[in-house]
Amino acid sequence: MQVEAHLQKIIEKDGKVHLTLIDPASQAPERAAEIALAAVEGGTDAIMIGGSTGASGSILDETVIKIKENVNVPTILFPGNSAGLSKYADAVFFMSLLNSRDIGYIITNQVLGAPLVYRSQIEPISMAYLIVEPGGTVGWVGDAKLIPRKKPEIAAGYALAGKYLGMHYTYLEAGSGTDEPVNSEMIGAVKQVLGENKLIVGGGIRDAKTAKLCVSAGADMIVTGTVVEEVKDVAAKVAEIVSAIKS
Numbered sequence: 001m002q003v004e005a006h007l008q009k010i011i012e013k014d015g016k017v018h019l020t021l022i023d024p025a026s027q028a029p030e031r032a033a034e035i036a037l038a039a040v041e042g043g044t045d046a047i048m049i050g051g052s053t054g055a056s057g058s059i060l061d062e063t064v065i066k067i068k069e070n071v072n073v074p075t076i077l078f079p080g081n082s083a084g085l086s087k088y089a090d091a092v093f094f095m096s097l098l099n100s101r102d103i104g105y106i107i108t109n110q111v112l113g114a115p116l117v118y119r120s121q122i123e124p125i126s127m128a129y130l131i132v133e134p135g136g137t138v139g140w141v142g143d144a145k146l147i148p149r150k151k152p153e154i155a156a157g158y159a160l161a162g163k164y165l166g167m168h169y170t171y172l173e174a175g176s177g178t179d180e181p182v183n184s185e186m187i188g189a190v191k192q193v194l195g196e197n198k199l200i201v202g203g204g205i206r207d208a209k210t211a212k213l214c215v216s217a218g219a220d221m222i223v224t225g226t227v228v229e230e231v232k233d234v235a236a237k238v239a240e241i242v243s244a245i246k247s
């Protein structure tokens, strides 16, 4: 499956893409597969699999395998470091945390992980990963020099740098579970400089209204993770968000 081309086709058809993030460290593989299936019933376009802590090894492999047994949408790894790779996934967001102070998250983990991607059939999708205040766990783990919420021009500068370095996607991340998603001003400023390059926004998006605000400001893809772990009716919650962003 050519995942990047597949997502591009969805954008051409529906305008926007919805991605569901599942952290293998948060539940057993069987439950992860149930959540993925419900998210697909709700209309999600692909399943991202990863996390900042503990999303590696056999729990990661088993989670990817179980999800792939249950759904027919792409599985995309969202690795916290080089240990977040699994040969069973369709693709990987091959990303550099451009605003990290730690060279490990900018390039060293990528060097360690690249040979596995090369040997496997996982499709790398190049991505500039930018962490915005408050940043949450990933901001701390990734030693990010957090982009201030009120400085959209700094985010735009990073996004342009990523684009000029050849990265196809830019991800504006506010931190999983945050109460302060990336604001419209920053999303708009980044999308303006990105042009046709794709913008993903995630962190703290829990409802249709917030998701709609993000896509109206310029996000091409919305990620929701925490909310699908919290709600009882995953399909209904995802359907609410999907219908808001694709309408």
Ligand code: 1GP
Binding pocket: 021, 138, 173, 174, 175, 176, 177, 178, 201, 202, 203, 204, 205, 223, 224, 225, 226, 227
């Ligand atoms: C985290 O942006 C993603 O990396 C998703 O955030 O868990 O808050 O949906 P949530």
